[in-house]
Amino acid sequence: MKRRDYLKNIGLSSLGLAVLNPDARAMEQLENTNGVPKAAALKIPGGRTKDEAERDAKLMAEVFLNKHELDTITILSDIIIPADKKSGSASQSGVTGFIEFIVKDKPELKTPVRGGLRWLDSESNRRFSKLFTQITPAQRINIVDDIAYPEKAKKQFSQGVNFFTLMRNLTATGFYTSRIGIDDLGYKGNTPNEWKGVPADVLKQYGLSYDD
Amino acid sequence: MINNSIYIQSQQEVFDVVIVGSGAGGGMAAHTLTKAGAKVCLLEAGQPFDPADPKYITQLKWPYESPRRGTGTTRAFGDFDAAYGGWEIDGEPYTRKNGTKFDWFRARMVGGRTNHWGRISLRFGPDDFKRKSIDGLGDDWPIGYDDMKPFYDKIDKMLGVFGTNEGLRNDPDGFFLPPPKPRLHELMIKKANKALGIPTYPSRLSILTKSINNERGACFYCAQCSRGCSAYADFSSSSVLVKPAMATGNLTLLPFAMAREVMTDAATGLATGVSYVHTGTLQEYSVRGKIVMLAASAGETARLLLNSKSSRFPDGIANSSGVVGKYINDSTGASRSAIIPKLFDRKVYNEDGVGGLHVYTPWWGDNKKLDFPRGYHIEYGGGMGMPSYGFGWGIEGLNGKENYTRDGLRKAAGGYGATLKEDYRRYYGSYVGFSGRGEPVPREDNYCEIDPNVVDKYGIPVVRFNYKWSDYEIKQAKHMQDTFEQIIQEMGGDALGKKPGADTNYGLADPGRIIHEVGTARMGNNSSTSVVNSNCQAHDVKNLFLADSSPFVSQGDKNATWTILALSLRTSEYIIDQRKKANL
Ligand SMILES: Cc1cc2nc3c(=O)[nH]c(=O)nc-3n(C[C@H](O)[C@H](O)[C@H](O)COP(=O)(O)OP(=O)(O)OC[C@H]3O[C@@H](n4cnc5c(N)ncnc54)[C@H](O)[C@@H]3O)c2cc1C
Numbered sequence A: 001m002k003r004r005d006y007l008k009n010i011g012l013s014s015l016g017l018a019v020l021n022p023d024a025r026a027m028e029q030l031e032n033t034n035g036v037p038k039a040a041a042l043k044i045p046g047g048r049t050k051d052e053a054e055r056d057a058k059l060m061a062e063v064f065l066n067k068h069e070l071d072t073i074t075i076l077s078d079i080i081i082p083a084d085k086k087s088g089s090a091s092q093s094g095v096t097g098f099i100e101f102i103v104k105d106k107p108e109l110k111t112p113v114r115g116g117l118r119w120l121d122s123e124s125n126r127r128f129s130k131l132f133t134q135i136t137p138a139q140r141i142n143i144v145d146d147i148a149y150p151e152k153a154k155k156q157f158s159q160g161v162n163f164f165t166l167m168r169n170l171t172a173t174g175f176y177t178s179r180i181g182i183d184d185l186g187y188k189g190n191t192p193n194e195w196k197g198v199p200a201d202v203l204k205q206y207g208l209s210y211d212d
Numbered sequence B: 001m002i003n004n005s006i007y008i009q010s011q012q013e014v015f016d017v018v019i020v021g022s023g024a025g026g027g028m029a030a031h032t033l034t035k036a037g038a039k040v041c042l043l044e045a046g047q048p049f050d051p052a053d054p055k056y057i058t059q060l061k062w063p064y065e066s067p068r069r070g071t072g073t074t075r076a077f078g079d080f081d082a083a084y085g086g087w088e089i090d091g092e093p094y095t096r097k098n099g100t101k102f103d104w105f106r107a108r109m110v111g112g113r114t115n116h117w118g119r120i121s122l123r124f125g126p127d128d129f130k131r132k133s134i135d136g137l138g139d140d141w142p143i144g145y146d147d148m149k150p151f152y153d154k155i156d157k158m159l160g161v162f163g164t165n166e167g168l169r170n171d172p173d174g175f176f177l178p179p180p181k182p183r184l185h186e187l188m189i190k191k192a193n194k195a196l197g198i199p200t201y202p203s204r205l206s207i208l209t210k211s212i213n214n215e216r217g218a219c220f221y222c223a224q225c226s227r228g229c230s231a232y233a234d235f236s237s238s239s240v241l242v243k244p245a246m247a248t249g250n251l252t253l254l255p256f257a258m259a260r261e262v263m264t265d266a267a268t269g270l271a272t273g274v275s276y277v278h279t280g281t282l283q284e285y286s287v288r289g290k291i292v293m294l295a296a297s298a299g300e301t302a303r304l305l306l307n308s309k310s311s312r313f314p315d316g317i318a319n320s321s322g323v324v325g326k327y328i329n330d331s332t333g334a335s336r337s338a339i340i341p342k343l344f345d346r347k348v349y350n351e352d353g354v355g356g357l358h359v360y361t362p363w364w365g366d367n368k369k370l371d372f373p374r375g376y377h378i379e380y381g382g383g384m385g386m387p388s389y390g391f392g393w394g395i396e397g398l399n400g401k402e403n404y405t406r407d408g409l410r411k412a413a414g415g416y417g418a419t420l421k422e423d424y425r426r427y428y429g430s431y432v433g434f435s436g437r438g439e440p441v442p443r444e445d446n447y448c449e450i451d452p453n454v455v456d457k458y459g460i461p462v463v464r465f466n467y468k469w470s471d472y473e474i475k476q477a478k479h480m481q482d483t484f485e486q487i488i489q490e491m492g493g494d495a496l497g498k499k500p501g502a503d504t505n506y507g508l509a510d511p512g513r514i515i516h517e518v519g520t521a522r523m524g525n526n527s528s529t530s531v532v533n534s535n536c537q538a539h540d541v542k543n544l545f546l547a548d549s550s551p552f553v554s555q556g557d558k559n560a561t562w563t564i565l566a567l568s569l570r571t572s573e574y575i576i577d578q579r580k581k582a583n584l
């Protein structure tokens, strides 16, 4: 097979074009033989099965986290991964939207995230009589410093520490799987190429060679 | 494309061969038989799949093209993995007995589990067929390496596998394409292993590092074979076997066809075909054939045999021995991972390589000197891969360690902000993973059977497993853990997490988890202790053959699939030969 023939197909799909899967369409026709009218056909994106596309569509339509909760997540994730000389911040990379989706996809995250956000607001209220979104950046750090370091945090903050660790993990995963984050790491793959082995300068750096 | 009429039309015909299952075993049988001119009907419970068709392609997609960044909420190995099915399938349960464990991975698609398998393609060696003669445990196969060698040689050339001839006695040479060069961490492992006396060789994967024909392209090194290759440069039954079988014009492929039972003639006791239910329409159909081959995977084939009951076969077809379902065995597995600080802040370049390890370690030990009877091989992972869901998770377990910062000053674990961001960059690509995959001793009291109380959504009685590891496997897992720790230390790495100890059986994975289940209808010369003869032909029903891993007498310290393929080829050629001689 010619290289350009198979690469052509990939090109199509990575544009994210939604193709109506013909097998799914045929199945629907088959299912329709009993004469019961069908709801409007769902667009199945390339690479997904019908069941998966249906579940995704349902999740997308579901609302769980509210605006205040999402605003708080945006602020917190930018404290965890701020913009620097090399790349943008968590929220610029779309972390808020990712967390909004993933708690619906993994319902076991719903209570830890929602409850953690409430914990944060109540702590903020206790200290500054305002919600976390309403206090100053310095005041936010005052709270974050008490929950960001699991090994030295005071016992009384253990629930806050757990929540912050979860947010750190979700933020990092969301960020480094985004375009901005992947470019930040400098990951060079996911593209047709020829693997010729470890570059010579790297071999030299580690005192290794292909000869022995 | 589903075409309702093929289900109706195929009922009118009598096929030369009806095959159930289109994975490694079924695909190979369909390919061999249709090329020889036989009219074949292939029943597949799952949906169509072609890795070069845009509607199925996930290759070269980025993590952000999945709203869940590729995690496995809906697909067991993640959104981009080419596995439709998984550990649990809605409406198709299985059960376990006596508090034992067995997890069962099933794929429901043309090509079965070969669409997303690891492509590690290891032929068995002479010892792997004769373990009882060596250690007195289990049983010997009725065939040996010399019987299998011509078929291994044929599939090496026909399907393509890279590797090197090392002249190892129990890891025999083959016909190999050039292997890819080791990655950086693999060179480091090799160096450490050399110091420890552990061998490291180029891996053997069925990936075309060179094009071998006009139908299949060459590998372009995207590291994503588990997503299925749109260039057909990796082996999967769907693209390499079923597709060309279709092109002969001799194959009727019926997707969405869930076999219920093998039908028999009450007078002759011969198989006459297979009845099935269409998984979409729930219509009942049957196809007739002069020969029936089951290749639905070891567990499903046992289920089909046991569910095919009649007055002539009250305990299930081909089961006069009562052996069907017994001796099921999966590879052992244990793993450990580590951070290699030497790799911190490494230069970033594209090191994707092929979709799997470039080096591996075949079993090197002498079991006579060890406290467990069977060996294992080691698979290695690591490198600067594409980030996906889970990336960065648990950094608070790393960045508080001594010497893990660039300035050498210890800092508080966890944290946030600019310095945290530096940590993620610094640690990227410094992780390595070790997985042992070993041979268990098959046991009669490890078995699968039909659950008397449970049916699936099609009304088909389901499989119930009873499986326990013995001391042999547990001690082998301990040896794996000790070995991993030695290698990690020799590399100057830091092992992650606590070393798995006796309380967890040394990290020995639950049965089924390594997805190499074999042996549910083992072969033998004695019809009272085995289900099929050395040609995978049922002792009780001469026109019934098994073409998956159910006839395996033992597992080997290799992964099973290359042997499934070679054995299915051998069985298919036997059928062709017997048909020519009018014996069937
Ligand atoms: C993630 C993963 C990695 C793996 N890596 C490796 C590896 O590196 N090396 C290796 O050697 N092995 C590996 N394996 C194992 C390998 O995939 C299997 O050994 C191989 O696919 C088994 O082939 P099979 O033909 O017996 O069954 P399968 O490939 O499972 O195919 C069976 C087919 O039969 C169909 N079927 C089942 N029941 C019925 C029914 N009642 N009616 C109709 N159709 C039915 C199924 O839908 C399926 O398509 C891996 C497996 C997985 C999941």
Ligand code: SF4
Binding pocket: B059, B207, B208, B218, B219, B220, B221, B222, B223, B224, B225, B226, B228, B229, B230, B231, B233, B234, B353, B354, B355
């Ligand atoms: S690594 Fe090679 S064979 Fe595997 S999917 Fe990528 S291009 Fe295909």
